Amino acid sequence: MALLEVEDLRVAYGKIEAVKGISFAVEAGEVVTLIGTNGAGKTTTLRTLSGLLKPATGKISFDGQPLDGVGAHKIVAMGLAHSPEGRRIFPRLSIEENLRLGAFLRKDPAGVADDIGSAYERFPILGERRRQAAGTLSGGEQQMLAMARALMSRPKLLMLDEPSMGLSPIMMQKIMSTIGELKAQGTTILLVEQNAQAALSLADHGHVMETGSITLSGTGEELMHDESVRKAYLGED
Numbered sequence: 001m002a003l004l005e006v007e008d009l010r011v012a013y014g015k016i017e018a019v020k021g022i023s024f025a026v027e028a029g030e031v032v033t034l035i036g037t038n039g040a041g042k043t044t045t046l047r048t049l050s051g052l053l054k055p056a057t058g059k060i061s062f063d064g065q066p067l068d069g070v071g072a073h074k075i076v077a078m079g080l081a082h083s084p085e086g087r088r089i090f091p092r093l094s095i096e097e098n099l100r101l102g103a104f105l106r107k108d109p110a111g112v113a114d115d116i117g118s119a120y121e122r123f124p125i126l127g128e129r130r131r132q133a134a135g136t137l138s139g140g141e142q143q144m145l146a147m148a149r150a151l152m153s154r155p156k157l158l159m160l161d162e163p164s165m166g167l168s169p170i171m172m173q174k175i176m177s178t179i180g181e182l183k184a185q186g187t188t189i190l191l192v193e194q195n196a197q198a199a200l201s202l203a204d205h206g207h208v209m210e211t212g213s214i215t216l217s218g219t220g221e222e223l224m225h226d227e228s229v230r231k232a233y234l235g236e237d
């Protein structure tokens with residue numbers, strides 16, 4: 001059984017059906033990406049997996065357990081962490097306070113302290129500025145903080161919603177190479193990205209979403225070489 005299994009998931013905002021019956025799975029240790037244009041339903045999918053939105057129908061199972069009716073806090077406790085679109089860090093709190101909030105369910109202070117140390121090793125800038133308000137960080141640094149905060153719950157699955165959004169090319173590369181490092185360390189990742197090239201080059205599997213449906217699935221490699229993907233998402237004629 002895969003770590004995450006999504007079967008015929010439908011999600012609606014009132015009468016607007018944003019996700020129209022999608023199915024996919026994420027195996028432990030994999031990076032799986034959902035790519036597609038604005039409004040395709042990718043963010044809605046992640047928010048539903050986190051328990052922030054209620055599906056209309058469909059089955060989600062995580063680590064062998066159904067997620068139906070399970071609240072967002074419990075889902076974090078089960079090991080599913082979400083680094084949301086737009087980062088959503090707490091700008092007035094310090095960097096370290098933001099990291100501690102990522103560990104709010106944990107009851108092992110020594111482990112939390114170790115993990116804060118690991119976050120500072122991975123992202124030295126966060127350590128250097130640990131006591132400063134998080135709102136003073138640049139966009140790319142805030143993205144690092146959002147990822148580090150999500151990792152503070154020691155997730156079995158890390159969901160990243162558009163980590164490269166609004167970043168300079170250099171910062172984007174840094175974020176993508178961090179995702180590559182997390183993958184090499186065995187972190188399981190569900191990555192939503194508009195930057196299809198970067199996402200597919202990291203991903204074991206990918207799914208193309210268009211207006212609420214998955215229209216194409218394959219390995220990252222297959223999708224990167226698929227003609228329709230190249231035309232629609234990789235900017236080729």
Ligand code: ATP
Nearest residue numbers: 013016018036037038039040041042043044045085
């Ligand atoms: P983006 O990259 O722009 O976030 P996306 O693929 O993540 O795109 P969603 O944000 O999931 O797409 O949006 C899917 C559809 O649902 C869109 O048509 C969007 O307008 C609609 N939608 C999203 N949030 C709401 C909401 N709170 N109320 C009503 N409709 C919404």
